[in-house]
Amino acid sequence: xxxxxxxxxxxxxxxxxxxxxxxxxxxxxxxxxxxxxxxxxxxxxxxxxxxxxxxxxxxxxxxxxxxxxxxxxxxxxxxxxxxxxxxxxxxxxxxxxxxxxxxxxxxxxxxxxxxxxxxxxxxxxxxxxxxxxxxxxxxxxxxxxxxxxxxxxxxxxxxxxxxxxxxxxxxxxxxxxxxxxxxxxxxxxxxxxxxxxxxxxxxxxxxxxxxxxxxxxxxxxxxxxxxxxxxxxxxxxxxxxxxxxxxxxxxxxxxxxxxxxxxxxxxxxxxxxxxxxxxxxxxxxxxxxxxxxxxxxxxxxxxxxxxxxxxxxxxxxxxxxxxxxxxxxxxxxxxxxxxxxxxxxxxxxxxxxxxxxxxxxxxxxxxxxxxxxxxxxxxxxxxxxxxxxxxxxxxxxxxxxxxxxxxxxxxxxxxxxxxxxxxxxxxxxxxxxxxxxxxxxxxxxxxxxxxxxxxxxxxxxxxxxxxxxxxxxxxxxxxxxxxxxxxxxxxxxxxxxxxxxxxxxxxxxxxxxxxxxxxxxxxxxxxxxxxxxxxxxxxxxxxxxxxxxxxxxxxxxxxxx
Numbered sequence: 396x397x398x399x400x401x402x403x404x405x406x407x408x409x410x411x412x413x414x415x416x417x418x419x420x421x422x423x424x425x426x427x428x429x430x431x432x433x434x435x436x437x438x439x440x441x442x443x444x445x446x447x448x449x450x451x452x453x454x455x456x457x458x459x460x461x462x463x464x465x466x467x468x469x470x471x472x473x474x475x476x477x478x479x480x481x482x483x484x485x486x487x488x489x490x491x492x493x494x495x496x497x498x499x500x501x502x503x504x505x506x507x508x509x510x511x512x513x514x515x516x517x518x519x520x521x522x523x524x525x526x527x528x529x530x531x532x533x534x535x536x537x538x539x540x541x542x543x544x545x546x547x548x549x550x551x552x553x554x555x556x557x558x559x560x561x562x563x564x565x566x567x568x569x570x571x572x573x574x575x576x577x578x579x580x581x582x583x584x585x586x587x588x589x590x591x592x593x594x595x596x597x598x599x600x601x602x603x604x605x606x607x608x609x610x611x612x613x614x615x616x617x618x619x620x621x622x623x624x625x626x627x628x629x630x631x632x633x634x635x636x637x638x639x640x641x642x643x644x645x646x647x648x649x650x651x652x653x654x655x656x657x658x659x660x661x662x663x664x665x666x667x668x669x670x671x672x673x674x675x676x677x678x679x680x681x682x683x684x685x686x687x688x689x690x691x692x693x694x695x696x697x698x699x700x701x702x703x704x705x706x707x708x709x710x711x712x713x714x715x716x717x718x719x720x721x722x723x724x725x726x727x728x729x730x731x732x733x734x735x736x737x738x739x740x741x742x743x744x745x746x747x748x749x750x751x752x753x754x755x756x757x758x759x760x761x762x763x764x765x766x767x768x769x770x771x772x773x774x775x776x777x778x779x780x781x782x783x784x785x786x787x788x789x790x791x792x793x794x795x796x797x798x799x800x801x802x803x804x805x806x807x808x809x810x811x812x813x814x815x816x817x818x819x820x821x822x823x824x825x826x827x828x829x830x831x832x833x834x835x836x837x838x839x840x841x842x843x844x845x846x847x848x849x850x851x852x853x854x855x856x857x858x859x860x861x862x863x864x865x866x867x868x869x870x871x872x873x874x875x876x877x878x879x880x881x882x883x884x885x886x887x888x889x890x891x892x893x894x895x896x897x898x899x900x901x902x903x904x905x906x907x908x909x910x911x912x913x914x915x916x917x918x919x920x921x922x923x924x925x926x927x928x929x930x931x932x933x934x935x936x937x938x939x940x941x942x943x944x945x946x947x948x949x950x951x952x953x954x955x956x
Contacts, residue, residue, distance in 0.1 A: 405518040407728065408440040413447050417463045417494065425507075427467070428474035431498050432505045433513035433520035435478045436531060437718075438730055439500035440515060445493035453491030459484045463494060471496075477505040503537040516718035517727050517831075523717070530717050533693070534731065540693050541598040541734040542588060548600060548608050550581060550590040557603040557641055558584070564643075564742045571741050587741075588734040597692070598734045602641045609638040614692045616642055620653050620700040627703075636697075642687040642735070643742065650679055655702050662763075662787045673782050674707065675762065681754050682778060684745045686711045688736050696775075709778045714771055721769040723829045725752050755780065757804050760811025763789040766827070789814045792862070792870035796848050806841040810862070813849060814870075818861030820853075820914065833858075852883060853917060886913070886921045891930060891944055898943040899934070905942065 403409055410430060415421040427442070434440035444467075445453045467482045479499040486492050506512050512523040512531060523531050562583055566576045575586060584590040589599030600608050601615060609615045615638050622631040633652055640648055650656055658673040686698045686709055696712025715721075716729035730736050739745045746754075755767045755778075763784040770777045784790075792814050793807055802810065812827055813819060821833045828839055840860070843849040848866065852859050889909050894900060897908070906918050922942060925931035932945050 407437060407515050407517060408434075410434075410440070410442050410518070410520075411446040411450075412442055412444045414445040414457075414459075414494070417444055417467055418460075424467075424470040424474060427496075428471050428478075428507055429511070429513050430520050431471050431478050431480055431496070432475055432507055432511075433515040434498040435475075435501035435505035436513065436523075436535065437500070437515035438733075440498050442496040442498065443493050444496060445491075452487050452489050453493050455489045455491045457491040457493075459492040459494050467494065467496060474508050475505060476508060477501045477503055501535065504532050504535050514718050516729070517723065521718065527717060530714075534691070534717055536693075539733070541596060541732060542591065543597050544591055544594040546595070546597070546600060546608060546611055548595045548604065550584060550593055550595055550599070552605070552608075553584075553590075553595055553599065553603045554605045557644075561589075561603055561643070561738070561742075568741050568743055570743060587738055589738075596734075598732075598738075601692070601735070602643060602738060604641075606637060606639045609641070612692075614695050616645065616687055616690070617697040618645060618649055618700065619697050620649065620702065622655065622702040623704075625704050643739070643744065645687065646680055646683045646744065649683055649700070650676065653700070653702070660783075662784050671762070671784055671787075674780075675758055678755060678758050678780060679707075680744075681751045681758075682707075682709050682780070684739060685751045685778075688739055688745060689716070689731050691731060692735075703782075705782050707780050707782065709780075711776045711778075712774065713776065714774060715776055721771055724769050725756060725829045727829075753804060753808070756808045757811075760815065761790065761793045761807055763787050763815070765815070766812070786815050788867075788871035792866060795870075796866075800842070800846055800848070802843075803841055805839045806843055809839045809841075810843060810848060813860055814862050814867070817912065818859055821858040821860070824860060853920070859914070859917070883921065883924075886918070887925055887930075890918075890921055890925060894931060894942055894944045899941040900943075901938075901941060 405411060412427070412430075416423055416427055427444075430442060434442070444463075445457060445459060461484070464482050464484060468480060471478060471480050478501065481497040481499075483495055483497075484492055485495040504512070512528055513520050514523050514531065515521075558580060562580050565571050565583060565587075575583070578586060581590070584599060584603070587598075588596055589603060590596060595604055595608075597612060600612055617636040617638075618634070619636075620633040621629055624630050633649075635645060635648060656674050656676070656679050659670050660673060661670055690696075690698070690711050691713040694713050698712070699708075699710040701708040701710065715724070716731050718729050719727050736745070745751060752767065752769070759766060759780060763786040765781045765785060768779045770779075789811060793802075793810055796802060796810060797807065809824070809828075812824070819827065821836060824836060824839075825831075825833055828836075830836065830839070840849065844851050844860075847863065849860050850863050852861075886909075890905060893905055893908050897904070900908075902919060902922055905922070906913065906915060909918065922931065926933050926942075930945055931942050934941050934943070
């Protein structure tokens with residue numbers, strides 16, 4: 396049997412299930428069918444049946460009886476519509492066996508036999524109900540838009556210059572296999588779905604067709620870059636509406652043509668001033684690629700780049716793919732145009748997996764700017780990125796930390812968020828990152844706490860994270876430090892000092908005087924620690940409870956020194 400690595404993380408293309416799901420009295424083929432439907436309606440995937448909860452591999456002595464293989468194939472076929480599965484036994488690196496169920500991407504819409512719909516989003520299989528069922532049907536036609544040849548344009552009538560450019564780019568790419576590079580030009584067009592049976596597909600017309608044919612598609616992208624002044628009055632406009640350029644060519648053309656993308660300005664950097672770009676090239680290109688690749692090409696509408704004095708707003712026609720929301724867009728991806736994404740990926744213009752928002756977060760936060768803000772209109776998607784560097788010291792902080800520790804992308808994003816704020820509670824950090832719960836924070840914090848780049852206070856719901864003051868001071872960010880980031884022993888010292896001046900005070904009075912920005916739970920916990928330690932005495936109960944410094948400690952500030 397073939398040995399395979401079964402330790403990959405669960406996500407949109409992989410899920411682990413207990414062997415009890417398909418064997419004995421606990422067998423639940425209806426639940427298995429729902430997961431298969433969810434994968435089929437997304438991008439396909441794999442189910443590893445035979446790995447228990449919280450385990451990364453099967454038991455070393457686990458053996459799979461061949462009987463469940465045929466049973467899974469039969470029962471999933473009976474319980475689903477438009478779902479194709481291929482179960483087989485595989486052996487893990489430790490010698491244990493699992494039932495590996497390959498689920499193919501459905502050509503149309505998949506459902507359970509009783510008429511229910513599911514979609515794989517992140518690491519969960521979510522039910523699709525109501526109007527979203529119609530959205531699913533629209534986004535998953537029986538024949539994808541990219542593969543249609545309705546215009547009846549012969550492959551030989553493609554734009555020779557565009558064919559040569561695409562073919563050259565693919566052969567020069569290190570992402571394309573050598574066996575693919577060896578294909579003839581026309582074979583490459585067929586391989587990437589640009590042509591079929593001698594005719595250009597819609598994807599082929601989009602990428603290598605002539606301008607007149609591209610215009611006939613009706614939904615070929617038109618880009619408008621509009622500049623506004625501080626009073627929201629239009630002062631300049633750039634338009635690409637003649638369909639002369641393919642989506643691949645538009646990325647370079649827009650970047651080169653808009654002067655604002657190459658503007659620079661000065662920001663203070665200690666005793667000196669540093670020159671920074673108004674917009675980083677990688678950010679603009681990522682925004683353009685996302686707009687061009689992820690838009691619905693069955694729908695008309697222009698792409699707008701609205702340039703304001705303090706921000707850039709990108710407006711794309713159509714809604715986000717089903718399952719993706721502004722809240723989870725950082726770490727959730729649903730490919731809408733597989734063929735176009737494949738070409739952009741192999742040309743080195745994008746990462747095929749992921750929405751690219753992680754790159755936007757990383758670059759913006761690492762350059763001292765705010766995070767991108769995504770929102771969804773009635774029939775459009777808006778993404779706003781800030782123009783100006785708000786916290787120049789963040790650049791120095793992250794650069795030095797990365798040089799010493801080789802941070803991961805997630806660590807850079809988290810460090811950037813915390814460096815630009817007064818510290819965040821676990822709940823606030825979960826919300827900023829669009830995570831489901833605090834349990835997912837571990838992979839985003841990585842080794843930041845262990846390396847001393849981030850400090851942690853409190854427990855459970857009161858847990859808070861912040862960048863140590865000495866690191867902020869070294870980066871020139873100490874001027875923004877407030878009591879929200881105060882360390883526990885410093886907070887206790889401030890409380891004791893306040894009670895020396897104002898004995899018999901309530902907790903709310905102490906809170907207002909010491910620092911209203913301190914979370915109430917944090918101050919309450921510090922007061923309790925002082926009382927338990929005998930440094931402060933409490934009189935009364937509940938709303939009448941009053942605090943004073945314990946007479947025995949006199950002028951001891953309570954800071955433990």
